[in-house]
Amino acid sequence: MNILSLSALRLRAAFTACILAATLSGVNLVARPDSNPKSTDRALADHLQHIVVIYQENWSFDSLYGQFPGANGLANGFDTLPQFDLKTGYATYIYQTPQPLNGGPDNRFPPGNGQLALPLIPYDFTSYVPAVGTTGDIVHRFYHEQLQIDNGLLEPKLGGMDKFVTWSDNPGLVLSYADATEMPVGKLAQKYTLCDNFFHSAYGGSFLNHQFLVAATAPLWKQPIPSGFQSAWNSTTHTLADNNLTTDGVYAVNTTYGAQTPHPAIPVNKLMLTINDSDPSQAGYTPTIGDRLDGAGVSWKWYSGGWNDAVAGHPDPLFQFHHQPFGYYAHYAPFKADGSINPATTGPKAHLQDEQNFFADVTGGTLPAVCFIKPLGPDNEHPGYAGLLQGQLHVADLVAAIQKSPYWHDTLIIITYDENGGRWDHVTPPMRADRWGTGTRVPAILVSRFTEGGQIDSAEHETVSILKLIERRYHLAPLALRDADPAVDDLTSSLNFSHDHD
Numbered sequence: 100m101n102i103l104s105l106s107a108l109r110l111r112a113a114f115t116a117c118i119l120a121a122t123l124s125g126v127n128l129v130a131r132p133d134s135n136p137k138s139t140d141r142a143l144a145d146h147l148q149h150i151v152v153i154y155q156e157n158w159s160f161d162s163l164y165g166q167f168p169g170a171n172g173l174a175n176g177f178d179t180l181p182q183f184d185l186k187t188g189y190a191t192y193i194y195q196t197p198q199p200l201n202g203g204p205d206n207r208f209p210p211g212n213g214q215l216a217l218p219l220i221p222y223d224f225t226s227y228v229p230a231v232g233t234t235g236d237i238v239h240r241f242y243h244e245q246l247q248i249d250n251g252l253l254e255p256k257l258g259g260m261d262k263f264v265t266w267s268d269n270p271g272l273v274l275s276y277a278d279a280t281e282m283p284v285g286k287l288a289q290k291y292t293l294c295d296n297f298f299h300s301a302y303g304g305s306f307l308n309h310q311f312l313v314a315a316t317a318p319l320w321k322q323p324i325p326s327g328f329q330s331a332w333n334s335t336t337h338t339l340a341d342n343n344l345t346t347d348g349v350y351a352v353n354t355t356y357g358a359q360t361p362h363p364a365i366p367v368n369k370l371m372l373t374i375n376d377s378d379p380s381q382a383g384y385t386p387t388i389g390d391r392l393d394g395a396g397v398s399w400k401w402y403s404g405g406w407n408d409a410v411a412g413h414p415d416p417l418f419q420f421h422h423q424p425f426g427y428y429a430h431y432a433p434f435k436a437d438g439s440i441n442p443a444t445t446g447p448k449a450h451l452q453d454e455q456n457f458f459a460d461v462t463g464g465t466l467p468a469v470c471f472i473k474p475l476g477p478d479n480e481h482p483g484y485a486g487l488l489q490g491q492l493h494v495a496d497l498v499a500a501i502q503k504s505p506y507w508h509d510t511l512i513i514i515t516y517d518e519n520g521g522r523w524d525h526v527t528p529p530m531r532a533d534r535w536g537t538g539t540r541v542p543a544i545l546v547s548r549f550t551e552g553g554q555i556d557s558a559e560h561e562t563v564s565i566l567k568l569i570e571r572r573y574h575l576a577p578l579a580l581r582d583a584d585p586a587v588d589d590l591t592s593s594l595n596f597s598h599d600h601d
Contacts, residue, residue: 100251102103104279107529108336108491112458113547118364118497121177123341124522125578128314129235133243138462139591140343140571142430142574142596143591143596144572145378145565145596146509146549146596147509147510147511147549147572147594147596148468148509148510149466149467149468149469149470149509149510149511149513149571150468150513150565150568150569151468151470151472151497151501151509151510151512151513152312152469152470152471152472152515152565153472153473153474153494153497153498153512153513153514153515153519154309154312154472154473154511154513154515154516155474155479155480155482155490155494155515155516155517156375156443156479156480156485156490156516156520156544157239157305157480157481157482157516157517157518157519157521157522158480158482158516158519158520158522158541159519159522159523159539159540159541160172160295160521160524160526160535160539160540160541160542161221161276161523161524161525161540162276162277162457162519162520162522162524163175163276163277163285163542164279164280164285164288164293164295165221165276165278166276166278166280167279167280167285167288167293167295167337167555168280169555170230170293170295171295171296171350171526171557172295172557173221173525174377175274175525176221176339176524176525177295177525179258179259179260179261179525179527180219180220180274181258181261182219182220182261182262182263182264182265182487184259184265185265185266185337189257189265193219193265193270193307194218194219195218195219195263195590196217196218196219196264196270196271196273196274196338197217197270197271198210198217198269198271198337199217199224199234199235199269199271199272199275200235200268200269200272201234201235202235202298202458205234205235205271207227208224208227208271209227209448214252215226215451217271218276219264220274221274221275221276221456222274222276223275223276223277223278224272224275224276224277224278227277227309229427230277230486230487230488231283231486231487231488232357232486233482233483233484233485233486234272234275234482234542235269235272235483236269236483236520236521237267237268237272237273237483237520237521237522238266238267238268238269238521239267239304239518239519239520239521240303240304240341240346240353241301241302241303241304241307241353241420242267242302242303242330242332242339242341242346242390242456243303243332243343243350243521243540244302244303244519244539245302246262246265246266246339247260247263247265247266247267248260248262248263248527248528248538249262250262250364250528250530250538251504252534253267253332253334254334254337255581259525259527260524260525260527262524263521263523265337265524266381266524267352267521269521271564272521272522273521273523274523275521275523276522277428279487279491281391282487282488282491282512283488283491283492283494283495284491284494284495284544285491286495287495287498287546288542288544289553289554290543290552290553291544291545291547291548291554291556292544292551292555292556292593293538293542293543293545293548293553293554293556293558294542294543294544294545294556294557294558295538295556295557296526296556296557296558296559296560297309297515297540297541297542297543297559297560297561297564298528298529298536298537298538298539298550298559298560298562299350299361299516299517299518299519299536299537299538299541299561299562300312300315300535300537300539300561300562300563300581301317301518301535301536301537301538301562302352302421302535302536302537302538303352303353303518304353304517304518304527305354305356305419305422305517305518305537306351306352306354306355306421307351307352307353307535308426308517308518308538309421309422309423309517310424310427311535311536311562311563311581312389312517312563312565312566313387313389313424313425313426313471313560314385314386314388314428314521314565314578314579315350315366315426315563315566315577315578315579315580315581315582316385316535316579316580316581317345317350317351317535318350318351318371318374318385318427318531319349319350319351319374319383319385320343320344320348320349320350320351320355320371321372321382321383322368322371322372323368324344324348325366325368325369327342328342328343328344328348329342329343329344329345329346329348330343330344330345330346330352330353331343332347333347337448341353343355343369351371351598353373353399354421355369355418355421356369356370356420356421356580357370357371357373357374357414357426357427357432358370358371358372358373358436359373359427359432359433359434359435359436359441360423360426360432360433360536361409361410361420361421361426361436362413362421362422365393365434366576371427372431372563373428373429374427374428375429375439375461376390376428376429376430377430385428385578385579387402387424387425387428387430387431387571387578388469388566388570388578389425389428389430389431389450390428390430391570391573391575392468392469392569392575393430393546393574394575395573395574395575397468397469397573397577398467398468398469399440399450399457399467399468399469399470399471400450400452400457400460400467400469400470400471401411401423401425401450401451401452401471402452402453402454402456402457402470402471402472402473402477403423403451403452403453403454403461403473403475404418404453404454404474404475404478404479405417405424405453405454405456405475405476406420406423406451406452406453407453409423410440410445415475415476416476417475417476417477417484418475418476418483419476421450422473422517422529423473423502425450425451426451426453430444431444431449431450431451433445433449435449437524442456454473454474454475457470457472457497457500458500461500461501461504461506462500462504464505466506467503468573469569472492472497474494474497477489477490478490478493478494480516481520482520483520487553493512498512500547505550507548508546508548511545511546511547511549511594512545512546512547513543513544513546513565513590514543514544514545514546515539515541515542515543515544515562515565516542516543517541517562518539518541519538519539519541524539524540525541528540529561529586531581531584531586532560532580532584532586533579533580533581533585535581535583536561543560545590545593545594547594548596549566549595549596550593550595551595553593556593558593559588560588560590563581563586563587563590564587564589565584565590566578566582567582567587567590568589568591569580570589571589571591
């Protein structure tokens with residue numbers, strides 16, 4: 100039989116029937132062009148006074164919402180399932196995947212016993228691991244993802260999305276999913292707007308995508324290169340060293356810690372010097388959206404779970420240092436060069452604050468115009484160390500706090516994920532004019548009175564679309580090539596300011 104086994108064909112038919120039934124039942128699609136930019140600008144100024152971004156962790160769209168009624172999900176992905184076998188020089192396909200790993204064979208899954216255990220089709224991992232549990236991690240680094248999505252940058256392109264299993268360190272989990280349709284965030288998606296064509300902006304993992312969320316570019320490495328920091332790729336032997344820096348040693352792209360923000364105990368020469376966001380006349384000047392907002396007199400905060408403890412020197416075990424992008428920049432770094440706390444960037448009036456202050460600001464009437472919320476590890480849905488259900492409940496609590504407050508009438512809440520966490524998705528990402536992306540499709544949910552209930556938004560978006568929306572709303576200049584790129588949208592086509600949705 101060909102690469103689609105009988106079980107795969109049955110699964111495909113079931114998915115197709117499900118999606119067709121949902122479409123016929125009245126799920127609407129939305130993708131409006133901006134036919135009157137001036138009118139849109141007026142509507143933004145009149146109606147949208149608060150933008151709240153909730154930034155979760157490590158899920159592709161198909162791995163959470165591949166079965167969401169009406170969405171472009173798993174039913175449409177079977178033609179992209181074939182995965183090339185590196186051992187045969189991409190001459191043949193991989194037909195089955197080994198048992199998932201979790202620091203070793205994960206015995207919760209079907210045992211391999213030396214044999215190939217799981218078929219090469221999407222499977223629901225919650226048959227083996229409850230939604231409150233965790234799975235193993237999956238590699239999702241800068242160059243790995245370029246090879247996995249087969250974008251042609253490192254080696255000649257064969258197709259698209261056809262090397263996820265090929266280039267994974269945990270191939271047994273690559274095609275796994277959990278149906279989040281009836282989970283707390285899934286229920287918000289049912290009531291408001293689910294984006295099914297939203298991509299994380301940069302190849303790779305959390306570090307770089309957090310940088311893109313605030314600066315739309317990769318940070319420069321401006322110091323001597325430590326041993327093992329520079330990446331390398333040999334196209335003849337298909338040998339990859341996917342390290343902290345790009346192959347030219349110029350940019351930091353994989354997890355790298357900042358010298359003046361909370362960081363693990365590692366050698367000083369492996370800590371990134373503070374990024375220049377203060378002096379345009381100096382080399383390496385990289386402004387952030389925070390700098391633009393400050394320049395325009397617009398209030399903003401980055402709320403991070405566990406921030407106070409981390410700054411005080413006793414971080415929670417699941418506090419993720421590289422999830423705090425503003426801390427890498429001179430204007431917002433919480434520590435001085437000598438390691439002492441910087442009183443100008445810390446304390447009750449600082450832009451970088453503990454997540455608990457978000458709830459206090461909502462109830463106290465002091466919520467800033469632009470908010471970024473980064474939950475602590477147990478609440479961020481990262482499948483390697485956090486339960487999916489707990490994170491979704493936490494997001495629902497954040498949303499509910501806004502909905503129960505006077506802020507609800509003029510707020511847009513954007514719930515999205517930093518990157519795909521190494522899990523497969525069937526949609527080939529678009530490529531931009533710069534060298535950085537886009538990466539794989541991730542979920543995004545727009546929650547507001549200005550989103551029409553029960554909508555599937557299939558317009559093309561990416562992480563930097565969030566920056567472009569903020570820039571458009573507050574008349575701010577672009578930060579980098581990506582947010583200046585006209586190919587990147589600003590999310591306004593997904594909003595309807597004539598609509599009032601409870």
